[in-house]
Amino acid sequence: xxxxxxxxxxxxxVLLTQQYRRRSFGPQNxxxxxxxxxxxxxxxxxxxxxxxTLQTTVERRRPVVQFKLSDIGEGIMEVTVxxxxxxxxxxxxxxxxxxxxxxxxxxxxxxSRYDGVIRRLYYEADxxxxxxxxxxxIETESASELSQEDVVETPAMAREEHTHQEIKGHKTQAxxxxxxxxxxxxxKLSEVVGTGKDGRILKEDxxxxxxxxxxxxxxxxxxxxxxxxxxxxxxxxxxxxxAVRPPPAAPRPVFTGKDVTEPLKGFHKAMVKTxxxxxxxxxxxYCDEVxxxxxxxxxxxxxxxxxxxxxxxxxxxxxxxxxxxxxxHFPILNSTLxxxxxxxxxxxxxxxxxxxxxxxxxxxxxxxxxxxLSVFQVAQELTRLQALGAAGQLGTAELSGGTFxxxxxxxxxxxGFPTPTRSDPVRPLCVSISDRRDVxxxxxxxxxxxxxxAGENPGWFQNRLKCWSRPGSTLQAGxxxxxxxxxxxxxxxxxxxxxxxxxDENLI
Amino acid sequence: xxxxFCVLSAGVQRAWSSSSCLFMDPSSPGLVLQSQSTDxxxxxxxxxxxxxxxxxxxxxxxxxxxxxxxxxxxRHQNPWAECNLPAMRSAQVPVARxxxxxxxxxxxxxxxxxxxxxSKKAYDRRRNLKVVTDALRRVRPxxxxxxxxxxxILLNGHxxxxxxxxxxxxxxxxxxxxxxxxxxxxxxxxxxxxxxPGIRSNATPSIPSPVANLSDHAPxxxxxxxxxxxxxxxxxxxGLTSSSQCVDPADExxxxxxxxxxxELRSWEWxxxxxxxxxxxxxxxLRDERPAAxxxxxxxxxxxxxxxxxxxxxxxxxxxxxxxxxxxxxxxxGERFCPHRAAAALSALLRCESGPLHSRLHNLCxxxxxxxG
Numbered sequence: 027x028x029x030x031x032x033x034x035x036x037x038x039x040v041l042l043t044q045q046y047r048r049r050s051f052g053p054q055n056x057x058x059x060x061x062x063x064x065x066x067x068x069x070x071x072x073x074x075x076x077x078x079t080l081q082t083t084v085e086r087r088r089p090v091v092q093f094k095l096s097d098i099g100e101g102i103m104e105v106t107v108x109x110x111x112x113x114x115x116x117x118x119x120x121x122x123x124x125x126x127x128x129x130x131x132x133x134x135x136x137x138s139r140y141d142g143v144i145r146r147l148y149y150e151a152d153x154x155x156x157x158x159x160x161x162x163x164i165e166t167e168s169a170s171e172l173s174q175e176d177v178v179e180t181p182a183m184a185r186e187e188h189t190h191q192e193i194k195g196h197k198t199q200a201x202x203x204x205x206x207x208x209x210x211x212x213x214k215l216s217e218v219v220g221t222g223k224d225g226r227i228l229k230e231d232x233x234x235x236x237x238x239x240x241x242x243x244x245x246x247x248x249x250x251x252x253x254x255x256x257x258x259x260x261x262x263x264x265x266x267x268x269a270v271r272p273p274p275a276a277p278r279p280v281f282t283g284k285d286v287t288e289p290l291k292g293f294h295k296a297m298v299k300t301x302x303x304x305x306x307x308x309x310x311x312y313c314d315e316v317x318x319x320x321x322x323x324x325x326x327x328x329x330x331x332x333x334x335x336x337x338x339x340x341x342x343x344x345x346x347x348x349x350x351x352x353x354x355h356f357p358i359l360n361s362t363l364x365x366x367x368x369x370x371x372x373x374x375x376x377x378x379x380x381x382x383x384x385x386x387x388x389x390x391x392x393x394x395x396x397x398x399l400s401v402f403q404v405a406q407e408l409t410r411l412q413a414l415g416a417a418g419q420l421g422t423a424e425l426s427g428g429t430f431x432x433x434x435x436x437x438x439x440x441x442g443f444p445t446p447t448r449s450d451p452v453r454p455l456c457v458s459i460s461d462r463r464d465v466x467x468x469x470x471x472x473x474x475x476x477x478x479x480a481g482e483n484p485g486w487f488q489n490r491l492k493c494w495s496r497p498g499s500t501l502q503a504g505x506x507x508x509x510x511x512x513x514x515x516x517x518x519x520x521x522x523x524x525x526x527x528x529x530d531e532n533l534i
Numbered sequence: 535x536x537x538x539f540c541v542l543s544a545g546v547q548r549a550w551s552s553s554s555c556l557f558m559d560p561s562s563p564g565l566v567l568q569s570q571s572t573d574x575x576x577x578x579x580x581x582x583x584x585x586x587x588x589x590x591x592x593x594x595x596x597x598x599x600x601x602x603x604x605x606x607x608x609r610h611q612n613p614w615a616e617c618n619l620p621a622m623r624s625a626q627v628p629v630a631r632x633x634x635x636x637x638x639x640x641x642x643x644x645x646x647x648x649x650x651x652x653s654k655k656a657y658d659r660r661r662n663l664k665v666v667t668d669a670l671r672r673v674r675p676x677x678x679x680x681x682x683x684x685x686x687i688l689l690n691g692h693x694x695x696x697x698x699x700x701x702x703x704x705x706x707x708x709x710x711x712x713x714x715x716x717x718x719x720x721x722x723x724x725x726x727x728x729x730x731p732g733i734r735s736n737a738t739p740s741i742p743s744p745v746a747n748l749s750d751h752a753p754x755x756x757x758x759x760x761x762x763x764x765x766x767x768x769x770x771x772x773g774l775t776s777s778s779q780c781v782d783p784a785d786e787x788x789x790x791x792x793x794x795x796x797x798e799l800r801s802w803e804w805x806x807x808x809x810x811x812x813x814x815x816x817x818x819x820l821r822d823e824r825p826a827a828x829x830x831x832x833x834x835x836x837x838x839x840x841x842x843x844x845x846x847x848x849x850x851x852x853x854x855x856x857x858x859x860x861x862x863x864x865x866x867x868g869e870r871f872c873p874h875r876a877a878a879a880l881s882a883l884l885r886c887e888s889g890p891l892h893s894r895l896h897n898l899c900x901x902x903x904x905x906x907g
Contacts, residue, residue, distance in 0.1 A: 098702060099657050108610045108810070121704065126609070128738065131685065133609040133635035134702040151810070152736045291868025292842075293875065296882035299861075303886040362888065386878045419623075419874050422900055425881035 088167055090145055092160040095127075098134055104156050105129040107149045112162075116144045116202050119226065124162060127155060141199055142166040200227040207232050211282050236282070293387055332405060342380065343405040345432060350376040350396035353430065360429050379428030380408065384415040391420050392428035563592065566765050566778035569599035573783075574630045574641065577601060579796035580783035581649055581708060582633065587789075588651065590706045595651040596768050598761065598778075601641040603718070605629045605725055608636040608699060612737035612809050614871070619729040619907050627725060631805045634710065636699030637740035638726060644716035644747065646760065650709045657707040659685055659700060661771070666696065666713065669767035673759060674752045686743070687711075693746030715760055716749040729907030732833075735812030806840035806870070813837070818901045820853065822894055829853045831898070833905055837871045847902070854894055858887070862898065873906045 098105065105127040112124055118138045127134050146163040149155050200208070200215060204227055208215055211232070218235045220227035290298070318341075325339060332339035353360045353376050361372045379392035391411045393404055414420045569577050577599045584595055605617045605627060613619065613629050616638040622629060641647070650662040663681045670679045678690045687696035700709040722745065748755055765778050786793055798804055814835040821828045832848040845863040849856075865879045880899040887895055 099654070100659065109808075128610055128635040131608075131634070131636035131698055132700040132702060133633065135704070137704045289868070292866065293869060293879040293882060295868075296865040296879045300882045300885050386875060389878055389881075420877065421874065422877045422881055422884075422896075422903055425877060426884055426896065 088165055090163050090165045091140060091142070093124075093139060093162050093164050095136070095155055095157050095159060095161040097157055098129060098132070102129050102132075102157065104154050105134065107151060107153050107155050108133075110147060110151060112144050112147075112202065114144055114147060117200070117205055118142065118144060118164065119199055119201050122201055136161065138164065140164050140166045199224060204229050204232060210284065211236055212284070297387065332402065335402075337402070337405050337409055339402075339405050340408075342432070342434060343401050343408060345434075346378050346380070346393060346396055346404050346408075347399070347401045349378055349430060349432060354397065362429070373429045375427075375429065377427050377429045379431040380411070381431065381433040382412065382415045384420070385418050389415060389420055389425060390428060390431060391415065391424040392426075392431075394427065564594050564596070564768070564772040564774040566596045566768060566774065567598070567781050568761075568778055569597065570780055570782045571784060572600060572602045572643065574601040574604040574606065574628065575796050575799045576783040576792075577647070578630060578632055578799050579792050580781070580789065581710070582795045582799075583783075583789045583792045584649075584651055585701070585703060585706050585708050587791075588706075590651055590653045590656075594653075594656065594772055595649075596765075596772075597649040597651070598764070599647045599649070600643055600645060601647070603627045603640070603642040603721065605638060605640055607631050607638045608738055608740075609633055609701075609808075610635060610738045610810060611638060611740070612733065612735045612812055613806060614729045614809075614907050615733045615735060615737065615812070616726065616740055617729065618725050618727050620873075622725055625721075625725070627721075629805060630799065631808060632699070634699040634701040634708070635738065637697065637738065639697060639712055640717070640722045640726060641712070642717050642721070644714070644718065644749075646713040646715055646757075646764075648711055648713065648764065652707055652709075654702060654705055654707050657700075657702065657709070659698060659709045662709050663687065663696075663698070663711065665767045665771050666711065666764060668771075669760075669763040670748075672767065673763045674755060677748075677752055685711075687713075689746055689748070689751060692744065694743040695746060695748060713760075714745060714747045715755075715757060716747050717745075719745060719747070730814065730816070730905055732814050732816030732905075733812055734815065735810060737810045737812065802840070802870070806872075809837070809840050811836070811838045811843075814905070816905055818847075818898070818905060820849070820894070820897055820901060822897065824893075831859075831901075833902065835866075835871070841868060841870055842866045847898075849898065854891060854898065858891065858895055859898070862895075862902070866902075871906060873903045876903050876906055 095105070106129065107125055108128050109126040110124070111126070112118055112122075118124065119141050120138055122138050124136050124138050124144075127136060142164040144162055145165050148160050148162065155161060199220065199222075205215070207229060208218070208227075213232060213235060215227055218227050218231050221231055222228045321341065321344060325341065325344070329339050357372045358370075360376060361370050363370050375394065376396040377392040377394045378396050379390040382389050382391060391414070393399070393407045393411070396404060399407070411420070411424060414424065569580060571577055571580075580599075581597065584597065588595060603625075605622060607613050607616050607629060609632065611631070613631070617629060619629065639645075648662075648666065650665075652658070660681070663685060667679050667681050667687060670677060679695075680688050680691065682688060685698040686694050689695045695714045696711050698709065698711040700707065726740070726742070748760070768774065781788065783789065783792060784796075801807075814833065814837065816833050818831040818833050819828065820831055829850060831850070831853075832846075834846040834848075835842055836844040845866045847859045847863045849859040861883060862880065865883050866876055869875045869879050877899075880903065884892070884896060884899060
């Protein structure tokens with residue numbers, strides 16, 4: 027038993043440095059060699075103290091360095107800390123930016139001299155920092171930073187701790203941005219092979235790892251890596267082919283398969299309220315097709331005239347004007363009900379809103395007083411609104427006051443015939459130009475109307491225009507049947523109006 | 535005018551096909567470049583590129599550039615506090631945030647910008663300014679030109695004709711300054727004032743100074759002559775042998791990666807999102823037409839990273855029910871501090887409301903949007 031104890035003791039002793047042996051064992055050493063009675067008790071206490079010092083060794087291997095604010099030059103002694111790029115607990119690599127300080131019109135980026143973890147920030151933002159005093163504490167971890175420790179053999183007894191130390195000694199290096207990317211994708215950095223300096227893990231390594239895992243398409247590696255700045259004589263020059271690179275391709279999406287939750291803010295939150303309110307209104311749907319061939323011809327004739335005046339003439343101004351003309355005959359479609367559904371207000375002005383997809387979301391600016399404008403003037407106003415919408419500059423004047431709205435849903439066919447339902451928040455009048463070879467379909471309009479349109483008045487809209495109208499916020503529940511007629515009339519009115527010759531000065 | 539800016543530089547013009555040729559000439563310890571572009575973002579991106587990619591340990595570089603009318607704010611400044619953004623929008627004058635510190639300046643084609651690039655060890659702003667003052671004294675000895683402790687250059691001891699800012703990175707540095715030759719001073723007065731009232735922030739404030747143009751006091755001094763003088767003085771101070779070159783900051787072949795630097799400088803996140811946290815506290819004057827009535831409300835906003843972090847609108851309950859003003863304040867949370875974004879969010883809210891309160895609510899929205907510049 028004594029022999030076993032002696033062997034284990036000597037094995038442990040090999041692990042420890044002179045320093046700790048001297049500190050921890052001192053007199054005990056002598057005592058042990060002299061007294062061999064009660065070896066098991068000694069061995070037990072020796073083991074615990076060894077373990078304790080082993081743990082101390084592990085902690086002592088990670089010194090915390092005070093990173094001082096270096097001299098900025100020109101005799102400047104103090105600066106203002108303006109912005110921190112890191113916080114306590116963040117991992118940094120050498121040359122990563124730590125903070126931005128300002129002094130006397132000079133903005134200085136302070137970069138880290140070490141790899142490690144930020145343990146303490148000495149200043150808040152807007153505080154004054156002194157040159158030569160500590161700025162941050164960094165717990166360094168790179169093996170080269172530490173003093174030489176003798177870890178020669180790995181005895182069976184302490185193999186666990188030793189292996190633990192080895193892993194810690196080769197802790198993975200990566201910038202905070204790379205670590206965040208790994209964390210978002212549930213990747214252990216220890217599983218990723220680093221291809222950067224000193225085995226550092228780069229963003230590309232994470233993406234390659236992800237690609238292997240999910241088989242996803244990766245964005246192309248950045249074309250512009252750290253350029254080797256040319257030295258005065260010795261370094262090879264930047265090769266001409268390398269300097270002329272193709273422009274980087276647009277990044278392709280990477281599927282990470284992880285849910286992302288974000289709070290709903292601002293405009294989008296307000297839209298929830300608007301759309302919920304819209305649902306309280308009973309909806310009524312009606313679909314029709316109108317032949318637009320003559321309109322197409324008319325527009326192609328008028329387009330160069332408009333272009334000469336700097337306006338792009340689409341079909342929308344025609345539809346807007348036609349809507350206004352029919353509203354003159356059916357003012358009930360340009361009205362609002364009050365809260366208690368007691369009174370109905372017939373709005374005098376035809377402020378026709380147009381749904382627009384902008385960077386801020388779906389906005390509905392309106393063209394004001396269309397009843398006073400010609401088609402060309404409507405086109406001018408539309409162009410102005412579209413420019414503002416594209417620039418994200420629509421204001422309350424443009425966005426409020428609409429009384430009737432048109433939505434162009436593009437060249438997509440509305441799915442079948444719409445059944446009026448309460449749960450479908452579609453705008454009052456949808457318009458879509460569909461395939462020119464379709465045969466005119468009937469909606470709710472009776473065939474009588476169709477015959478009349480075909481025979482009498484090919485009219486403005488002669489290409490297969492699918493008209494699909496819902497009165498939306500202006501009509502009351504229970505009177506749906508009653509209002510169907512006026513809408514039919516409204517559609518036919520568009521056709522009737524078309525008999526006016528294009529030279530009518532009111533319309534150009 | 536742009537062509538003459540480049541053609542009349544000293545020495546022979548050489549065509550540069552790659553940056554290696556441009557920056558690799560070992561014979562000279564210095565290099566003078568003139569930018570062909572008058573776009574502030576392209577020129578600032580070129581500054582960044584040179585700072586990041588040229589080895590400045592062995593040589594120094596002087597870059598000469600000018601911009602179409604622009605307002606340039608310092609790295610840690612607040613654009614809403616420094617310049618009148620609505621007026622700039624209608625005059626189509628953009629705002630740019632540079633990477634160096636300091637205050638706000640107005641650039642136009644009558645203002646010459648000089649950037650002195652050097653290693654961090656060779657960073658010496660007074661030496662750089664000496665190049666400018668000596669050049670001016672040489673061509674117009676009768677002018678009283680002095681550089682101050684604050685690194686401004688004063689004319690006749692009173693008028694500021696040049697301001698300075700600089701940036702230090704790990705190994706490199708640059709120091710740039712303006713030089714007013716024939717700028718539009720009336721524009722400065724109009725554009726360099728706050729966009730909206732009640733801003734409280736710790737951002738670097740600008741210190742306004744009376745300015746003058748060199749051309750006002752030395753009418754015969756032409757732009758080209760000024761350029762020549764500066765280039766010659768720089769050459770003699772820094773021991774230059776090569777001539778000055780014209781470069782196109784948008785040339786991706788010559789400066790690979792400059793395009794993405796330019797894009798970053800143009801982005802909203804950089805220009806507005808980098809504003810230090812600030813608050814807005816102001817009084818709103820509300821009114822109603824029918825019946826005619828008035829009321830005052832208090833607005834309190836906190837803006838962080840250019841977005842509304844918290845918002846409080848205190849309207850007397852007799853004017854508007856509290857739930858309405860509270861929902862208005864709620865609608866702005868998280869949106870950019872921008873009148874257009876606010877208008878979009880508030881319009882969506884307005885559509886839900888109708889009745890007698892609608893006009894008052896509409897008025898409150900209008901006044902709120904106006905308070906955001």
